[in-house]
Amino acid sequence: ILAVALCLGLFVGCSSKDANAPKEEVLEIKVGHGTAETTALHQGWLKFKELVEQKSDGKMTVKIFPNQQLGGDRELIEAVQLGNVTMTSPSTAPLAAFDPAFFVLDIPFLFSDRDMVYEVLDSQVGESLLDTLKEYNIKGLGYWENGFRNFTNSKLPVRSPQELSGIKVRTMENEIHMKAWSLLGANPTPMAFGELYTALQQKTVDAQENPFELIYATKFHEVQKYITKTQHIYSAYIPLMNNEFFNNLSSEYQQIIMDSIKEATAEQRQIAGKNDVEFEEKMRSTNEVIDLSGDEKQAFRNEMAPVLDLVKTKAGEDMVSAFTEAT
Numbered sequence: 485i486l487a488v489a490l491c492l493g494l495f496v497g498c499s500s501k502d503a504n505a506p507k508e509e510v511l512e513i514k515v516g517h518g519t520a521e522t523t524a525l526h527q528g529w530l531k532f533k534e535l536v537e538q539k540s541d542g543k544m545t546v547k548i549f550p551n552q553q554l555g556g557d558r559e560l561i562e563a564v565q566l567g568n569v570t571m572t573s574p575s576t577a578p579l580a581a582f583d584p585a586f587f588v589l590d591i592p593f594l595f596s597d598r599d600m601v602y603e604v605l606d607s608q609v610g611e612s613l614l615d616t617l618k619e620y621n622i623k624g625l626g627y628w629e630n631g632f633r634n635f636t637n638s639k640l641p642v643r644s645p646q647e648l649s650g651i652k653v654r655t656m657e658n659e660i661h662m663k664a665w666s667l668l669g670a671n672p673t674p675m676a677f678g679e680l681y682t683a684l685q686q687k688t689v690d691a692q693e694n695p696f697e698l699i700y701a702t703k704f705h706e707v708q709k710y711i712t713k714t715q716h717i718y719s720a721y722i723p724l725m726n727n728e729f730f731n732n733l734s735s736e737y738q739q740i741i742m743d744s745i746k747e748a749t750a751e752q753r754q755i756a757g758k759n760d761v762e763f764e765e766k767m768r769s770t771n772e773v774i775d776l777s778g779d780e781k782q783a784f785r786n787e788m789a790p791v792l793d794l795v796k797t798k799a800g801e802d803m804v805s806a807f808t809e810a811t
């Protein structure tokens with residue numbers, strides 16, 4: 485009798501508990517990105533995860549797949565559009581192949597320093613650019629930092645565009661970048677980021693360009709002796725989300741996402757800025773870093789200037805003047 489009573493008690497206890505328990509579904513946010521775990525980009529996502537999980541009391545969880553585990557920038561943008569991945573953070577350059585308005589950020593030497601970058605990107609001008617993504621089922625949530633890009637190569641200490649003649653440079657998969665490097669006299673080869681280390685190592689290409697942080701974190705400095713501090717373009721990352729996923733969230737959860745991105749942005753930028761300085765310093769002892777004078781920089785600027793017309797035809801005159809007037 486005791487045994488039966490115990491069983492029954494347990495059974496009733498368990499089943500009634502189950503029946504009364506509110507059905508709590510945990511919402512999983514799947515994030516894929518393209519860089520190493522040592523980057524500020526990854527740290528930004530870790531901060532985002534911590535904040536979302538804390539603010540939602542664990543009712544939203546964030547799972548992060550770094551290092552192109554789920555694909556490179558182009559594949560990840562497509563996956564987010566389709567909803568197979570919830571969020572990603574490409575550089576704006578590959579994003580322009582989906583939404584040509586983003587070519588505006590490929591105008592060489594558009595920003596002179598970080599303060600100007602933040603002021604413009606965080607203003608209505610930056611907001612209006614993010615808004616263009618909705619049409620592609622993407623919600624742009626803000627601007628994170630990749631950084632000012634520098635030119636590296638394995639052949640010679642480049643100080644002028646003349647020295648680029650015949651140099652095979654990997655560019656991002658972006659027409660404006662390809663055009664700009666052609667104008668400089670180099671031989672541009674578009675390639676996904678994930679293939680770049682091997683291509684540099686095997687000398688399929690001689691050169692590439694990226695911010696100090698990514699050069700170091702991806703170990704390009706091991707296979708590229710010379711680093712010219714050109715700072716020719718500022719690369720932003722766009723944290724983005726499948727738009728339908730965002731729209732289907734309750735307003736409370738939407739707010740959690742927006743607030744968490746905002747807080748993570750401050751941290752991500754701060755780490756990116758710190759890494760930029762520290763990694764440059766490290767590479768000064770292992771590589772040859774070439775500082776350019778104002779005039780030398782101007783020579784790069786002059787050669788690249790004609791891309792502006794191409795940017796206007798792609799991104800639209802209005803978008804271009806909104807940015808050039810603000811910078």
Ligand code: EAX
Nearest residue numbers: 518557574575656677694
């Ligand atoms: O995710 O492809 C590149 O060179 C970029 O800097 C890349 O988007 C980083």
